[in-house]
Amino acid sequence: MQMVKNAFIVFLSIWISFLVFMPKKELYFALEKELSKSGIELNEKSIDSNIFGLDIKDIDVYVENIKLAHIAQIDFKTLLFFNTVNIDKISIDSSLKSMLPQDINHTEMRYSIFNPKEVMVSSSGDFGFVKGYINIDKTLHLDFIKALNIKPFQRELKKGENGWYYEKKF
């Protein structure tokens, strides 16, 4: 019994200290560096780390030196076995209106070790509501659960048995 208790204490200590001492800002910088290799740069106004995550505000997104989007807030949360990224208010440049929705109110990405091959994605905005996943094959699949204003970028979508969906390999 004592062994179990000790093991539990060790596990709990490792888990807590791993999260608490995690250099979250530096990990975010590493992510920025990795993205910059693909020509994506993030300019943020503030980065605040907390025990379980990171809160980034007012982010300008540049792709190949072109400012293409603004994000009001990104909230990273990690419990190691369950992670979420919440993105609030994405405004995409009007020049891309025929390819992407202009305003995305909220996007959530969830990753759990119980479903290690997929990152679940859900998003809502003036286009309606989408739910989907990014899988290990680098495929993004989004089903339009509720399709509202999709006309501007409808040619990017496909129609399946369950309605409109978007799929892209990257």
Next chain:
Amino acid sequence: MDGIMKKNSKFSISIFLIPLVVFAVLKIIWVSVETFVLPHSGINHVSDDSVKPLFYRVKLVKQEYIKPAVTKKPKKPVASIKDIKLIGIYSSPSVVVVTVLYKNKTKVLSKGDKINGFVLIGGTNDYALFKKNNKHYKVDLIKNHLNSKSSIKVVKQQDIKDLSAGVVEHQSIDRDLFEHFANNMDEIYKNIGIKEIKKGDKKVFKVSFVKRGSPFAKLGIKRGDIIKSINGQTIDSYSAAFNVYRGIKNANALNVVVVRNNKELELEYEIN
């Protein structure tokens, strides 16, 4: 009793000691990772706010005091193109104006104007084209009109096409059509294909196709053209192209410099 107390004290020690040791170890590990592996600052985009060059251009040779001619030469009985020295060229979307020195007097001519029987029909950065009796004459811009003469070449009919490849072409674009393309990027890509090509360290943008009968084809853009600049902005990156696209909505004129068959060609359009 003693045994139970010992066990309890061991347990209470382990409750505090184990986490402390783990915390210390994990802290050391993370600090090491932070120090030696992870970057300490992020990557921030720095905007290129360089000033764009002006769209119009003026090219003039150095103007100096012209001494009156000392010797009087007998007047040539026949008008000759050799009497015309080209000392300046001005070009805007709708106007080609040249300054010539004729009989020691400077004269400003615009497209269609006559001098000595020669009609000005066009011009580039470096020369003007005159026409007389169905013959075309290319008069080069001189560097210093006091010491040199314009190089003059009679142009054969079959060479007119080649020569006009360098001549500034002026056309007009319907503003509604222009705004339609300025507001719908995908409409551009339906009508014209532009591919990025790397030339050493530099990037160039080559026209891969132009849809037959499309507004772009009517404007004279051809497959294989390398787009060098638009309204003075050098097109050497996606961001440069995108900046032009963004700022072009309110433009009154469009100036596109392309390289075609290794020759630079300027296309100028008025937006009405």
